[in-house]
Amino acid sequence: QLVQSGGGLVQAGGSLRLSCTTSGFNFMSYAMGWFRQTPGEEREFVAAITWSGGGISYADSVKGRFTISRDNSKNTVLLQMQSLKPEDTGVYYCAAEYRLNQRFSAAQDDYDYWGQGTQVTVSS
Numbered sequence: 001q002l003v004q005s006g007g008g009l010v011q012a013g014g015s016l017r018l019s020c021t022t023s024g025f026n027f028m029s030y031a032m033g034w035f036r037q038t039p040g041e042e043r044e045f046v047a048a049i050t051w052s053g054g055g056i057s058y059a060d061s062v063k064g065r066f067t068i069s070r071d072n073s074k075n076t077v078l079l080q081m082q083s084l085k086p087e088d089t090g091v092y093y094c095a096a097e098y099r100l101n102q103r104f105s106a107a108q109d110d111y112d113y114w115g116q117g118t119q120v121t122v123s124s
Helices: none
Strands: 001-004 009-010 017-021 028-039 044-049 056-058 066-071 075-083 090-098 118-123
Touching: 001 090, 001 118, 009 028, 017 028, 017 044, 017 090, 028 075, 044 066, 044 075, 056 066, 075 090
Parallel strands: 009 118
Antiparallel strands: 001 017, 017 075, 028 044, 028 090, 044 056, 066 075, 090 118
């Protein structure tokens, strides 16, 4: 189970933090990712982190503004979002990919578990 919190409404240039707390599986056997979706669009990759936290990747659109991190002692993954833009608006999902090596996927079909989604709205 993945339970998300955070999100909401913020003005452009503001910050938000998303949290995803997991249970029911061995968190350290999974890479974690964040995806987002806007109405009428495909779900897109935002960021991912390996099980150890040693490998991280971001979509070009959020690089330098978003930070993904994980706390394996708390089975939690975070997405810190700064300098938000209206185009960051969407429903954000955390996801878990079974992956024992130091890699991860940017493809949503490779992920095994998903959070419930949380709305992020950035006003101009």
